[in-house]
Amino acid sequence: MKHKTIQTPDDLTLDEITQRFSTDAAARKYWEAIHWPKGPVCPHCSNKKPKLIYEIKANKAKRIRPGLRQCAKCGKQFTATMGTIFEQTHIPLRKWLVAWYLVCSSKKGISSLQIQRILDLGSYRTALFMTHRIRHALRDPVFNDKLRGTVECDETYVGGKTRGRGRHFMGNKTPVVALLERGGRVRSQVMPLVTGKNLKEALEQHISPKSTIMTDELPAYRKAAGRFAKHYVVNHSRREYVRGRAHTNGVEGNFSLLKRGVVGTFHHLSAKRLPLYLAEFDHRHNTRFLTDGERTIIGMKKSEGKRLFYRNPAK
Ligand SMILES: [Zn+2]
Structure with missing residues (x-):
């Protein structure tokens, strides 16, 4: 199946998130557009040739997840959440999108308890797990440029x-x-x-x-x-x-x-x-002239390749 990207808007509102990404499929398409702006890339061998990447049709009975891709170059399978903070979380992506928005738009921060209530999550631990992963994603691993003036x-x-x-x-x-x-x-x-x-x-x-x-x-x-x-x-x-x-x-x-x-x-x-909270506050400060939606999208783009360095977030 050919990969279709949906247009990635530069901005978002909470209303838009809840309307447009009310289903997991729509949320996944959106995340794919953010994660793969130029089409899918195999995380195993970095292959990005559209002709060498196939989408495998989801099939519940065969336990084939939606969004699964097959790389014809290395023979391995992957999804857009692989290698990101969303990997293996079992929390629907549509809820992740809302959590991202809430963390990025709340000027003084938002408690995990409130996230739990808003997203109707099963436990406080799950909410804490999400917010810590989001904060972790917001951390800047390498600073290439220096502060000036x-x-x-x-x-x-x-x-x-x-x-x-x-x-x-x-x-x-x-x-x-x-x-x-x-x-x-x-x-x-x-x-x-x-x-x-x-x-x-x-x-x-x-x-x-x-x-x-x-x-x-x-x-x-x-x-x-x-x-x-x-x-x-x-x-x-x-x-x-x-x-x-x-x-x-x-x-x-x-x-x-x-x-x-x-x-x-x-x-x-x-x-x-504390370093996680500092990353969250720094991110909001550094994008303070942008809209809440732009701040959220920039934040989500920072999640690339962050999962591997992060363990046991809810402890
Ligand atoms: Zn590959």
Whole structure:
């Protein structure tokens, strides 16, 4: 059978998802169009010649899944979900599409409990499994380009129960460092120890040396920011927050959104899972000028080849 692609729109609304992709077949066609924009590609041997790929007709009695393809080059079979976060999940693709949309469009994040209710999922565990896989897909594995211009760097402490012991007291909290390009992109990461050496490594990996760096007075930044064109420091402990161009208000606003999400939406966030949530928040920030639908589609395209690196999401 010849492969037919449906047109991939650049944008989506939740209404459209529920109308157009109300059946598993329609959702699968849509995912195929996103996953294979130029037609099917065999994940086993990378063959993409249309003449050498056949669609096998679905047959319930013979346990042939819809969307199954046969590669004439290597003789193996495959589907569009193979090698993606959707593989072997037994959750209908149409529900995945809605979950993707909800995660990408909720500004402060959406709880797995709410996803469970909206999608009528059998268990909370299933909802958590889906949202963690989606977050995992949103993580950027390799950064090929560096942040430029003016970059605000700041650290914060997320989670834990210890309060009120000063700005740099850690307790059982998890340190997060974010690098925010003013007016542009953000990259957040968990940094188990916020030291000059670790900060230096992160800054040099992610920021162009020609950039201007904005930080607070934490001494570790002095070592970390040495190689950059300029380094401005605002002294928060002396209640100095803005001095001309020098401030870290952008990155702090980003942290406050993250914390509202963490406190308000994710009540039991583990330190181990924090990088996944950071990926989710970073993705929304980095696509903030786009529509919810565009943000969802870009997110889904990031799922390529992510499954293999991810195990036991619901633990
Ligand atoms: Zn093949």
